[in-house]
Amino acid sequence: MSISSISELKVILVALLGSLVGVGFYVSRGNPNNPKNLPLPPGPPGLPIIGNLLQVPAEHYWLKFDEWIQEYGPIISVNLFGKRIVILGTPKVAADLFDRRSAIYSDRPRWVMANDILARGMHVGVVGYGDTHRRFRRAIHAGLQPKALTSYHSIEEQNSRIFLKEVSSRPKDFRNSVKRYTASVIMATMYGHKVSTFEADPYVKRIFASAARFAGSLAPGAFLVDIIPALKYIPSWFPGAKWKRGSAEWAKEDYTLFMEMLEAARTNGSKQSSFISEGLSNAYGLTDEELAYIGGTISQTPDTLMSVSSGFLLAMVRWPEVQKRAQIEIDRIVGRRRFPTFADRTNLPYVTAMVKEVFRWRPVAPLGVPHASTKDDIYNGYFIPAGTTVISSIWSIHRDPNTYPNPDDFNPDRFLDENGNEKNTEESKVLGHHLYGFGRRLCPGATMADHAVWVFAAHVLWALNLERELDEDGNEIIPPVDPLQFTSGGEASHPVPFPCKISIRPGVEEFLDEIELPGSPQD
Ligand code: HEM
Numbered sequence: 439m440s441i442s443s444i445s446e447l448k449v450i451l452v453a454l455l456g457s458l459v460g461v462g463f464y465v466s467r468g469n470p471n472n473p474k475n476l477p478l479p480p481g482p483p484g485l486p487i488i489g490n491l492l493q494v495p496a497e498h499y500w501l502k503f504d505e506w507i508q509e510y511g512p513i514i515s516v517n518l519f520g521k522r523i524v525i526l527g528t529p530k531v532a533a534d535l536f537d538r539r540s541a542i543y544s545d546r547p548r549w550v551m552a553n554d555i556l557a558r559g560m561h562v563g564v565v566g567y568g569d570t571h572r573r574f575r576r577a578i579h580a581g582l583q584p585k586a587l588t589s590y591h592s593i594e595e596q597n598s599r600i601f602l603k604e605v606s607s608r609p610k611d612f613r614n615s616v617k618r619y620t621a622s623v624i625m626a627t628m629y630g631h632k633v634s635t636f637e638a639d640p641y642v643k644r645i646f647a648s649a650a651r652f653a654g655s656l657a658p659g660a661f662l663v664d665i666i667p668a669l670k671y672i673p674s675w676f677p678g679a680k681w682k683r684g685s686a687e688w689a690k691e692d693y694t695l696f697m698e699m700l701e702a703a704r705t706n707g708s709k710q711s712s713f714i715s716e717g718l719s720n721a722y723g724l725t726d727e728e729l730a731y732i733g734g735t736i737s738q739t740p741d742t743l744m745s746v747s748s749g750f751l752l753a754m755v756r757w758p759e760v761q762k763r764a765q766i767e768i769d770r771i772v773g774r775r776r777f778p779t780f781a782d783r784t785n786l787p788y789v790t791a792m793v794k795e796v797f798r799w800r801p802v803a804p805l806g807v808p809h810a811s812t813k814d815d816i817y818n819g820y821f822i823p824a825g826t827t828v829i830s831s832i833w834s835i836h837r838d839p840n841t842y843p844n845p846d847d848f849n850p851d852r853f854l855d856e857n858g859n860e861k862n863t864e865e866s867k868v869l870g871h872h873l874y875g876f877g878r879r880l881c882p883g884a885t886m887a888d889h890a891v892w893v894f895a896a897h898v899l900w901a902l903n904l905e906r907e908l909d910e911d912g913n914e915i916i917p918p919v920d921p922l923q924f925t926s927g928g929e930a931s932h933p934v935p936f937p938c939k940i941s942i943r944p945g946v947e948e949f950l951d952e953i954e955l956p957g958s959p960q961d
Pocket residue numbers: 562563564575578735736739742743746802803806807808809873874875876877878879880881882883884886887
């Protein structure tokens with residue numbers, strides 16, 4: 439939690455305000471929906487007014503929440519400045535509330551900076567549960583239905599091959615090539631736009647910048663206006679309101695970018711149909727501006743894909759035996775005379791299990807995206823009042839020892855049965871993990887993201903060897919993989935840059951020769 443960015447003065451001010459307006463953390467007695475005066479879920483004791491605020495570190499706060507979950511149980515509550523937060527720590531409690539009681543737990547907390555200011559109320563991921571959310575999701579589902587997803591396969595395969603070609607000529611720059619891959623998949627499917635290179639493309643850098651700003655705005659405590667929403671109304675010339683001018687500038691940049699991309703989709707539509715060009719003709723009952731923001735929201739997802747894809751590369755360098763086993767499976771099924779394709783997937787259970795383990799092992803959104811409740815509720819003897827922010831600690835859920843024994847081990851076999859076939863866990867019949875959240879807010883891009891990462895991994899394993907760099911004494915540098923080696927602060931947690939030696943596997947060169955790199959932004 440980046441509360442450290444709030445000065446002490448602000449902390450005192452907010453604490454005082456909290457007490458003045460009577461922000462109450464403790465469940466008020468006499469609530470007719472809580473006749474037995476049931477308590478909130480348990481949690482660590484805190485100080486008056488500010489509650490547990492000072493116990494929550496500025497970075498990697500999910501690790502502290504996990505400690506509390508281990509101590510107080512699978513459902514806990516914490517008090518931050520009088521704001522009630524309930525945290526769910528096992529697959530079962532998260533599914534009980536978010537899936538089985540989704541009618542109550544599908545709202546979002548109020549994010550003034552992210553929702554009202556940056557997204558102008560048009561970001562489906564942070565907008566409250568209601569009509570706008572339903573309309574936007576309907577449009578998104580139409581663009582991501584199974585037929586559309588199948589039509590995206592050739593784009594994902596082609597861009598995986600471009601990644602191989604690009605990285606083989608500049609292996610040290612692999613991070614930008616991964617960024618290019620993830621951005622080009624999203625830009626081609628959503629806008630019919632072909633990304634040239636990370637550096638030359640007119641949109642990609644702006645998209646990553648916009649995603650970083652947006653994710654940063656969601657970090658708890660990043661902006662005082664999220665604690666005192668009335669600050670939204672102070673004029674931008676007001677002393678101390680520099681944040682307001684800055685955020686207005688960001689909002690304008692996003693608006694310009696999203697509208698420009700919408701226009702590009704309109705122009706590209708005649709040669710290359712895309713989610714947005716279809717949306718323009720079908721309309722889905724949306725205005726152009728709404729469609730532009732739906733596209734803009736989705737255009738921010740390469741950051742999450744980038745984080746997972748880099749996590750995969752890191753895991754391969756750290757656990758060469760897993761890489762070897764996956765390569766043996768690929769070579770046996772695909773052979774060495776063609777690239778892998780989606781058609782191979784059912785015959786590559788180890789590769790699929792390995793991708794699932796990447797998703798589980800270091801979740802890119804360790805706390806998912808917070809939900810909020812809209813009705814008073816009772817669960818397992820605890821009272822959860824309407825308006826509570828409820829967080830699924832994906833970090834803890836993915837380390838639940840009953841579902842994932844020895845959670846620190848990177849072990850794809852946990853997703854396979856004794857015959858080496860894919861198995862489905864009890865809690866998550868299809869995915870085997872909870873990276874994409876829950877219930878009516880479940881990520882609508884889950885299947886597409888899964889495809890994009892799977893086919894990328896299959897191509898990398900088929901074509902490349904990822905090895906450890908050597909230090910000056912010739913010793914292998916084993917990349918550290920502890921949780922602190924992953925970034926913190928916004929929504930997507932990335933591995934910090936790590937050394938990695940990338941080389942082409944024998945016989946691959948001739949296939950790379952046939953791949954054409956996109957020449958210019960207009961290509
Ligand atoms: C590995 C990549 C991705 C990860 C880890 C991820 C994860 C998530 C998570 C955790 C949520 C919140 C779920 C909840 O509240 O319970 C979410 C929401 C969302 N995701 Fe993804 N996502 C990824 C890629 C994508 C892609 C590729 C798209 C679109 C093509 C997408 C579109 C969305 C949208 C529109 C929402 C908002 C849903 C809502 O609030 O109703 N995501 N995602």
